[in-house]
Amino acid sequence: MNNMLVDLRIESVGLVKPSIEYELDKSVFEKTGIEKVNIFDDEYTTSKAAICSAKDALKRIDMAASDLDQLIFQSEGMSDYLYMDSSKTIMLEIGGRECGNIYTYDFFRGNNGIIGTIYLINNQLTGNPEIxxxxxCSSLLWTYHSKNRQLGDTYLGDGAGAVILSCRSGGSRVLGLSTLSFSQYNKITAFKIGGTVNDINVAGVKAGDFIYDILDYDHLASMREQIVTGSLKVISQALSESNLKMKDIDVIGILGFKKNYNAKILNEILEGQTVIDLLSKNGYLGSVGFFAVINEFLYNEKFSKGDILLLIMIGMDYRIEAMVVRK
Amino acid sequence: MKIENCPKQQRTHVGIAGIGLYFPEKTVDTRVEAKIHKLPENVYKNIGIDRIYVPNQKEQPSYMAYHSSKEALLDSDTDPEDIDLIIVSCFKNDFYHWAMSDWLCDRLGFKNALTIEIKGGCGAFYQAIEFGVNQINGSKNIKTVMVVSSERLFGYGWPSFMSAGSQAVILKENSDKYEFLGFSTYNYLKYHAMAYIPYGGTAQPFQKSPEWKGEDFTSNVVVDRDMYFDHIKPYVFDNFRYVTKQLLDKTGVNIEEIDFFVTLIQQDNFEKRVQTSIGIPEVKNAAEFKRKLGHFSGADPYVLIKLSQESGLIKKGDLILNIGLGGVAWYATLIRY
Incomplete structure (x- = not known):
């Protein structure tokens, strides 16, 4: 797809970084590049973390929740409750409109699909007069829904983030984006029980099987071979969409799950840019990683107004995405 | 912060270019099931469904969705490479947190499609259709969207009319088969926590409370009956009236112009009760088909539209009003055949 965006703006970002730091074994660091992950304490639920990040985003620009026309919650993790819409809980608790013509959705696009969703939101903003x-927003709490935070090659960190989008003037402009799916490898991850093939049952609960894990290791192995070339393709497409070249980029944000892939990709593209790479101190952040990098870029004073960020997101997933944003 | 409207694209005509359906091979007479479960006669009669579909082990949601999608492609004369976006709306997928949309892309050869899953129950399909229409209206890159639902609800929450099957709807820019005219919703967030499953989520993970009854989720649902009877049930038909009025105001259509009515497949006389509440008790509907179908999902109305069109009940030019609800949200859409 070409010329995908029509004047999309990031108005504000909110982020919640958990307070508990958990250091991983040195062997993990050597294999993955992850030194530690951040963990929410048991006071937090998925919605509570998301609500904090949403309120943070609203407060930054002094916006009332009642002015939001839509709230989308997207997460590969577990919600507060099975089958209950997190988006409705969050919208209610942040002070959004309690009833009426309000759009709330719970989406799923794997653990690396936020940028594609942002493109689809862009189309709603331009195509729906009511939005x-x-x-x-997204929120990830892995203590009780992962295999001790390990997911294939990586380790999962907790976090929550929210972004407010519009197509009005002002805000930080999204210049271009790109998304690439290797759909043939769609079974890399899922919850081991809870679907129709193998539903939640007493034995499965007792065995601790209700966790997010690798479903098909062949799919994972095949996808590994696509990561670097796929990333370069996505980067090229995002730059083309933005009418930019790599030399125009000031900052590169890379969301990956393992240091060697990050290093290979950066090696191919780096031309002196500052790099935001959160892997070592946060672990793999999945959907929340988008908010973490954008938050760092927009609100850390070391990045100046007018700077341009290229964000590349590589998941423990079959999707690779990239976005270019001007501060 | 000053609130401003976004500049909008020129709206295009969006049509429903095709509908594909898949029904499992096996059906069961609900009278037989009622006897097995010792259902009182008056309760059975109120269900109003004679036959429902029973999926076999092979007929998982993805299998059924593959077949309904293929039929929708044929029905709309669409090349797989022309699909720009596929939206799957599935309450209970083959696997929890797995993207059937990408699996369908791979199996059906959608080389150019974006994918997304919209989670939820019946309401999610109404949302998915509206979301798809927004995509076509809002982007010059997206001209053809497939929206798919696929559920194995048979056996859940007996006594009920829950069935199994899949529906695929193809939305296309400028299709004149069925023109999509408008959408409205009433989202009653305040009471959305009426029914939930207490254990398994981050609020009460299984490791802290390993409580699980039976082999599926239905035995584990907790309903706040007070909330339902005090705050939701009394307003069900008020909210149907609300979304109907809102939709007709938006589209400039009068209620007297409605030629055909569809809604979710529910208990006996449900459509008549809704029609009476919104002021069109005598308008034709698709009730004659529902007794042999049961309830699939929020896509029930598209099953009924297709069967009604094929039988000649709907004629060209007819205005079709589709009303439904899911959880605590009410929806209305207007379509012209």
């Missing part, structure tokens, strides 16, 4: 301000 002018849309919040997208």
């Amino acid at each position: 002018n301000y849309s919040m997208l």
Whole structure:
């Protein structure tokens, strides 16, 4: 797809970084590049973390929740409750409109699909007269829904983030984006029980099987071979969409799950840019990683107004995405 | 912060270019099931469904979705490479947190499609259709969207009319088969926590409370009956009236112009009760088909539209009003055949 965006703006970002730091074994660091992950304490639920990040985003720009026309919650993790819409809980608790013509959605696009969703939100903002301000948020708590935070080659960190999007003037402009799916490898991850093939049952609960894990190791192995070339393709497409070249980029943000892939990709593209790479101190952040990098870029004073960020997201997933943003 | 409207693209005509359906091979007479479960006669009669579909082990949601999608492609004369976006709306997928949309892309050869899953129950399909229409209206890159639902609800929450099957709807820019005219919703967030499953999520993970009854989720649902009877049930038909009025105001259509009515497949006389509440008790509907179908999902109305069109009940030019609800959200859409 070409010329995908029509004047999309990031109005604000909110982020919640958990307070508990958990250091991983040195062997993990050597294999993955992950030194530690951040963990929410048991006071937090998925919605509570998301609500904090949403309120943070609203507060930054002094926006009332009642001015949001839409709230989308997207997460590969577990919600507060099975089958209950997190988006409705969050919208209610942040002070959004309690009833009426309000759009709330719970989406799923794997653990690396936020940028594609942002493109689809862009189309709503331009195509639906009733949607002018849309919040997208995510929240991940892995203590009880992972195999001790390990997911294939990587280790999962907790976090929550929210972004407010519109197409009005102002805000930080999204210049271009790109998304690439290797759909043939769609079974890399899922929850081991909870679907129709193998539903939640007493034995499975007792065995601790209700966790997010690798479903098909062949799919994972095949996808590994695509990561670097796929990333370069996505980067090229995002730059083309933005009418930019790599030399125009000031900052590269890379969201990956393992240091060697990050290093290979950076090696191919780096031309003196500052790099935001959160892997070592946060672990693999999945959907929340988007908010973490954008938050760092927009609110860390070491990055100046007018700077341009190229964000590349590589998941423990079959999707690779990239976005270019001007501060 | 000053609130401003976004500049909008020129809206295009969006049509429903095709509908594909898949029904499992096996059906069961609900009278037989009622006897097995010792259902009182008056309760059975109120269900109003004679036959429902029973999926076999092979007929998982993805299998059924593959077949309904293929039929939708044929029905709409669409090349797989022309699909720009596939939206799957599935309450209970083959696997929890797995993207059937990408699996369908791979199996059906959608080389150019973006993918997304919209989670939820019946309401999610109404949302998915509206979301798809927004995509076509809002982007010059997206002209053809497939929206798919696929559920194995048979056996859940007996006594009920829950069935199994899949529906695929193809939305296309400028299709004149069925023109999509408008959408409205009433989202009653305040009471959305009416029914939930207490254990398994981050609020009460299994490791802290390993409580699970039976072999599926239905035995584990907790309903706040007070909330339902005090705050939701009394307003069900008020909210149907609300979304109907809102939709007709938006589209400039009068209620007297409605030629055909569809809604979710529910208990006996449900459509008549809704029609009476919104002021069109005598308008034709698709009730004659529902007794042999049961309830699939929020896509029930598209099953009924297709069967009604094939039988000649709907004629060209007819205005079709589709009303439904899912959880605590009400929906209305207007379509012209």
